[in-house]
Amino acid sequence: MEKYIIGIDLGGTNCRFGLVSLNGRILKQFSVKVGDNRDHGSITKLLSQGISKLQTGKILGVGIGAPGIVDFDRRMIVSSPHYPAWHNFKLAEKLSKKCELPVVLDNDANMIALGESWIGAGKGIKNFIMITIGTGIGGGIVIDNKVFHGDNGFAGEIGHQIIQYDGQKCDCGGKGCWETLVSIEGLKKLTTKLGLENVRPRELSKIALEGNRSAKLAWKRFGSYLGAGITSLINILGIHTVIIGGGIGRGWDSFIDDTKNEIPKRLYKESTKRLVLKKAKLGDDAGILGSAATVKNYGRNFK
């Protein structure tokens, strides 16, 4: 009987399901809108229904990437901005019982990192820092080909490194976090300040190319802030491969030169020499693939 893994990417708006082969191909996938009912029962039902649609051959296990703070070892969502009712919710255990399958749960950004490690831009690279820039920043730190979890699975909240001590308020409750500047939301605030209303990254790239000075300045600042935060991460972690993905990747050419210019102004030259900045490869599939990779790596521990 053919063996498969189910990878799930649970977002704040949609939940994406994929049937994944053991060599990392998505054979089937679909997306379901997450409704307003976000209690434990509703989401568990939504997930188990999605899983049953993909059941075929022998399913080795289910991997779920979820937004928020996840306790990897205890297999629970500690808290999630998108699911405010969830506190220490043992989602993996609950779903595992319901579906009679091993279920592995991790933070969504960690799953993306592991996907890139498996068959993406991080393939064959032992240590790297994965930065996923969308509405906010997600981070995943890969050490020795595994996601580094810290004490409880909270590691990688790199969007909440403070880069401006007296900066803007952040959704996390703090202020001056990297995410307030380097994110699609941050970029939106920046363009608004520069007099451009409601311009999305793709359009901003377009008008910057056409010579719009505010748009060019917005990308310049964005790229520089990105470079400053990367500098801090490299100084702290001593890891020299950095992979950048997420929705912002579509604007890559608009910001990456300023990022590359900013880093050497701040980073030790010994580290700058070793730095490799890469663009993520897996796009929107990274979450599903990474969730599947996690089952491959850890599934046996979570029957």
Add this chain to the structure above:
Amino acid sequence: MEKYIIGIDLGGTNCRFGLVSLNGRILKQFSVKVGDNRDHGSITKLLSQGISKLQTGKILGVGIGAPGIVDFDRRMIVSSPHYPAWHNFKLAEKLSKKCELPVVLDNDANMIALGESWIGAGKGIKNFIMITIGTGIGGGIVIDNKVFHGDNGFAGEIGHQIIQYDGQKCDCGGKGCWETLVSIEGLKKLTTKLGLENVRPRELSKIALEGNRSAKLAWKRFGSYLGAGITSLINILGIHTVIIGGGIGRGWDSFIDDTKNEIPKRLYKESTKRLVLKKAKLGDDAGILGSAATVKNYGRNFK
């Protein structure tokens, strides 16, 4: 024959030597001033002379903590602000040949972290972040009871995380690094700005206690900056035990309350709940003891 280890703490001004027992007692120690001759040969000679003075029983090996960027695996000092002539200097290999002993080399702050891990404030704690605040900031990240080195041994340069994007110039060439604010040098600049000239930390604590408003404000800011940087480290690393040592420890009571106040304003409450802030235990002996601990852990790899 009794077994010993020699631990060496090579600083920018002095070099301290210690004969250490296998259970972590310093049986004999002395300090030598490092002269102006800082070429490879002079320092190797100074070190080998110190080592020969401590030779007794069976010496298992020599550990050296050095200031600067150290490539742990390749056993060399990549660069050091205090020894500008050194670039990719294979100190450990050279000294090992000269003394016919295994020699292990690491960054000084990493050695301090390992000392605290062995018999200090980090004893029995699998993961912790060690912050050594002196003239600058040294950092050591302990994961699974070992110093985390990153790709080449550069990890732990936590003093050069950027906390003020447009901040003061830093010795590393960047600007707004944590170290520009949270260090004895940073504190000196801060007090000068507040109208207090040439006040050392100990005296600053004294006059703050007596009610001097500028001194109180200086410590308040210092403590808050410290808290902000700790927040970033916890968010990135997901490690919840933080040990603070170095010369600044003498002012502990003057800043620690403001540090403890700042963190919950910025850090996720799930992390704040788990946070343990500890004062280092080993004082000036941490470097020698950590260097000895490194030989205990790795000496057999570096014959």
